[in-house]
Amino acid sequence: xxxxxxxxxxxxxxxxxxxxxxxxxxxxxxxxxxxxxxxxxxxxxxxxxxxxxxxxxxxxxxxxxxxxxxxxxxxxxxxxxxxxxxxxxxxxxxxxxxxxxxxxxxxxxxxxxxxxxxxxxxxxxxxxxxxxxxxxxxxxxxxxxxxxxxxxxxxxxxxxxxxxxxxxxxxxxxxxxxxxxxxxxxxxxxxxxxxxxxxxxxxxxxxxxxxxxxxxxxxxxxxxxxxxxxxxxxxxxxxxxxxxxxxxxxxxxxxxxxxxxxxxxxxxxxxxxxxxxxxxxxxxxxxxxxxxxxxxxxxxxxxxxxxxxxxxxxxxxxxxxxxxxxxxxxxxxxxxxxxxxxxxxxxxxxxxxxx
Amino acid sequence: xxxxxxxxxxxxxxxxxxxxxxxxxxxxxxxxxxxxxxxxxxxxxxxxxxxxxxxxxxxxxxxxxxxxxxxxxxxxxxxxxxxxxxxxxxxxxxxxxxxxxxxxxxxxxxxxxxxxxxxxxxxxxxxxxxxxxxxxxxxxxxxxxxxxxxxxxxxxxxxxxxxxxxxxxxxxxxxxxxxxxxxxxxxxxxxxxxxxxxxxxxxxxxxxxxxxxxxxxxxxxxxxxxxxxxxxxxxxxxxxxxxxxxxxxxxxxxxxxxxxxxxxxxxxxxxxxxxxxxxxxxxxxxxxxxxxxxxxxxxxxxxxxxxxxxxxxxxxxxxxxxxxxxxxxxxxxxxxxxxxxxxxxxxxxxxxxxx
Numbered sequence: 001x002x003x004x005x006x007x008x009x010x011x012x013x014x015x016x017x018x019x020x021x022x023x024x025x026x027x028x029x030x031x032x033x034x035x036x037x038x039x040x041x042x043x044x045x046x047x048x049x050x051x052x053x054x055x056x057x058x059x060x061x062x063x064x065x066x067x068x069x070x071x072x073x074x075x076x077x078x079x080x081x082x083x084x085x086x087x088x089x090x091x092x093x094x095x096x097x098x099x100x101x102x103x104x105x106x107x108x109x110x111x112x113x114x115x116x117x118x119x120x121x122x123x124x125x126x127x128x129x130x131x132x133x134x135x136x137x138x139x140x141x142x143x144x145x146x147x148x149x150x151x152x153x154x155x156x157x158x159x160x161x162x163x164x165x166x167x168x169x170x171x172x173x174x175x176x177x178x179x180x181x182x183x184x185x186x187x188x189x190x191x192x193x194x195x196x197x198x199x200x201x202x203x204x205x206x207x208x209x210x211x212x213x214x215x216x217x218x219x220x221x222x223x224x225x226x227x228x229x230x231x232x233x234x235x236x237x238x239x240x241x242x243x244x245x246x247x248x249x250x251x252x253x254x255x256x257x258x259x260x261x262x263x264x265x266x267x268x269x270x271x272x273x274x275x276x277x278x279x280x281x282x283x284x285x286x287x288x289x290x291x292x293x294x295x296x297x298x299x300x301x302x303x304x305x306x307x308x309x310x311x312x313x314x315x316x317x318x319x320x321x322x323x324x325x326x327x328x329x330x331x332x333x334x335x336x337x338x339x340x341x342x343x344x345x346x347x348x349x350x351x352x353x354x355x
Numbered sequence: 356x357x358x359x360x361x362x363x364x365x366x367x368x369x370x371x372x373x374x375x376x377x378x379x380x381x382x383x384x385x386x387x388x389x390x391x392x393x394x395x396x397x398x399x400x401x402x403x404x405x406x407x408x409x410x411x412x413x414x415x416x417x418x419x420x421x422x423x424x425x426x427x428x429x430x431x432x433x434x435x436x437x438x439x440x441x442x443x444x445x446x447x448x449x450x451x452x453x454x455x456x457x458x459x460x461x462x463x464x465x466x467x468x469x470x471x472x473x474x475x476x477x478x479x480x481x482x483x484x485x486x487x488x489x490x491x492x493x494x495x496x497x498x499x500x501x502x503x504x505x506x507x508x509x510x511x512x513x514x515x516x517x518x519x520x521x522x523x524x525x526x527x528x529x530x531x532x533x534x535x536x537x538x539x540x541x542x543x544x545x546x547x548x549x550x551x552x553x554x555x556x557x558x559x560x561x562x563x564x565x566x567x568x569x570x571x572x573x574x575x576x577x578x579x580x581x582x583x584x585x586x587x588x589x590x591x592x593x594x595x596x597x598x599x600x601x602x603x604x605x606x607x608x609x610x611x612x613x614x615x616x617x618x619x620x621x622x623x624x625x626x627x628x629x630x631x632x633x634x635x636x637x638x639x640x641x642x643x644x645x646x647x648x649x650x651x652x653x654x655x656x657x658x659x660x661x662x663x664x665x666x667x668x669x670x671x672x673x674x675x676x677x678x679x680x681x682x683x684x685x686x687x688x689x690x691x692x693x694x695x696x697x698x699x700x701x702x703x704x705x706x707x708x709x710x
Contacts, residue, residue, distance in 0.1 A: 020605075020606050020609055020610075021602055021603075021605025021606045021608070021609050021687075022605065023602065026606075069424075069426075071424075071426050071523075073428075073472060073505065073506070073521070073523065074472070074506060075472045075473075075474050075506060075507055075508050075519075075521055076508055077474045077476055077508045077510045077519070079476050079510050079511065079512055079513075080513070081513040082476075082510055082511050082512065082513065083510070117428060117429070117430045117521060118430075119430050119432045119474075119519045121432055121434050121437075121517055150428065151428070151429060151430060152430060153430050153431055153432045153519070155432045155434050155437055155438070156434065156437050157434055157437065157514065157515060157517070158434075158435070158436040158437065158514065158515050159512065159513065159514015159515045160512060160513050160514045162476055162512070162517055162519075164430075164432070164474045164508070164517075164519040166428070166430055166472060166521040168426075168428065247376055247378065248376075250376025250377065251375050251376045251381075253376070254375055254376050255375075332376075
């Protein structure tokens with residue numbers, strides 16, 4: 001480690017060589033941060049969002065410090081053999097999707113990402129290669145969203161690998177799940193169900209199509225999309241689609257104390273779902289019950305979004321679909337093209353279903 | 356669920372009955388938050404710190420929102436069979452120490468706690484009883500520190516239980532690990548090594564003394580103490596003692612680009628360490644290498660702390676010990692009563708040591 005005449009390390013070196021004491025755990029942390037810097041430098045493109053001056057101090061201390069802002073904060077865990085399997089995807093994909101899924105929570109409050117903290121618990125045999133590859137995926141997803149790596153914790157695990165990602169951002173206004181009112185429309189971005197197809201096929205021992213794998217491994221947090229819509233004042237309530245539209249609409253309905261009617265024929269079912277499903281009912285079940293699409297679902301006043309949709313779709317290359325409406329009552333129902341309520345027996349992923 | 360004449364749930368009910376959709380995972384989240392409210396009501400005492408109006412929205416949404424403040428943030432994981440064993444302590448103790456250890460990072464930047472987010476990954480058979488008991492301990496520790504429960508994530512684990520705690524607080528000024536300069540003194544709060552004694556005895560199949568168990572299960576984040584000292588302007592750099600004084604002093608030395616000389620005879624070795632250790636050298640090794648004391652270690656200008664120590668000790672009932680000094684160079688050395696440097700072969704807990 002080079003030092004200047006006054007015995008201090010040059011600033012440039014200090015920025016890439018984290019000042020921690022010796023030890024294999026701290027070697028891993030140093031490697032993670034050096035890799036993060038390399039990934040960000042390599043990807044540097046004009047116009048990418050940046051956390052700017054909001055981060056006063058980053059990783060390597062006991063705490064990171066974010067300058068005086070209103071902060072949105074959320075945490076999202078990815079557990080081996082629950083959220084992913086090593087046989088399915090690469091460690092870099094594991095890290096990318098863990099970070100992207102966590103960042104997606106920021107879209108639900110239309111927050112501009114600031115940074116993330118990552119807890120990584122892995123078997124000792126995963127250090128450093130597998131751990132570093134996971135963190136390369138995390139850095140890549142964070143960089144794509146304009147979020148810094150603010151800190152984290154590394155630990156040994158005696159069982160499955162676990163990546164727990166805390167995200168912070170600056171929210172736009174006061175969007176919550178609780179603002180939907182009678183008469184609102186319900187909208188979703190993108191298409192639904194492709195991620196669920198990938199999981200179903202892996203479970204059946206089939207290698208899924210590249211489109212399904214892409215949906216599972218590289219979900220796109222709809223952050224720019226949410227901020228665009230929020231900036232135009234059309235979001236009354238929003239939620240990230242992580243448990244599937246049926247389950248997440250239930251959360252939005254409960255938080256807003258309203259009832260949501262989903263219209264079956266308007267659900268934007270991903271093309272790969274149509275191919276994989278036995279019939280229309282099967283495709284619909286995957287699209288609304290599958291989970292992990294990480295699309296944005298939001299309520300909006302009547303007719304407010306339809307007039308913006310062409311510009312939205314042109315700007316982002318992402319579909320915008322009106323999938324239902326908000327009425328008095330509670331819970332969620334799905335209505336067929338005949339206007340008759342269908343039995344809704346898809347409930348989204350349940351971590352603690354009887355096994 | 357009762358509703359008023361206009362079809363909305365009464366406010367009082369809405370506050371204890373979280374608005375989430377149905378499902379066993381969400382039942383667990385509801386139970387966790389109801390339990391948290393009960394623990395806080397039961398413990399309500401005058402003068403307890405409170406996050407006040409800083410939390411704009413708490414758990415149950417995609418993100419919690421903290422009002423415009425400078426935010427210190429940190430994350431700390433506790434993994435079964437790495438940080439604790441079920442045979443050693445109760446689930447409530449597991450939760451308490453996980454949260455207290457995380458909150459202790461806020462002491463290192465003299466931050467006033469705002470709130471925490473908790474990821475809990477447990478085997479399905481642990482839901483709800485074991486999971487709720489862990490979270491009761493978390494709520495208790497958070498309540499003691501004046502921190503809200505802002506959110507979290509629950510997941511199934513196919514292996515060990517894991518509790519990952521993200522803490523947020525409002526820092527006092529700009530204290531970091533990096534501010535120590537030549538001539539500074541190094542100080543620590545409390546006594547060291549008792550937690551390490553508990554672990555060593557459990558590993559040897561001995562039930563540790565109540566004092567050692569207490570140190571391991573109920574560490575006290577030195578938050579009020581840090582804020583008191585920071586308010587008097589005497590902290591130039593600080594760190595939470597989680598890896599042991601030897602290892603953590605190395606971090607502080609590296610971050611400040613200085614050398615730290617620890618003076619062996621001034622280390623405040625816990626009484627239980629003297630009893631448990633074979634000799635003085637063994638006691639010293641446990642005290643500086645053991646880890647998980649969660650005492651505050653800080654650098655201060657010469658003679659600045661000694662004059663405050665009597666008032667500090669009277670206010671908090673906690674010892675304050677000058678344990679070393681900051682000199683030019685790098686790394687950490689320990690000096691015996693003869694003034695001769697001792698070999699320092701205690702390096703703190705290493706998660707990824709060759710097993």
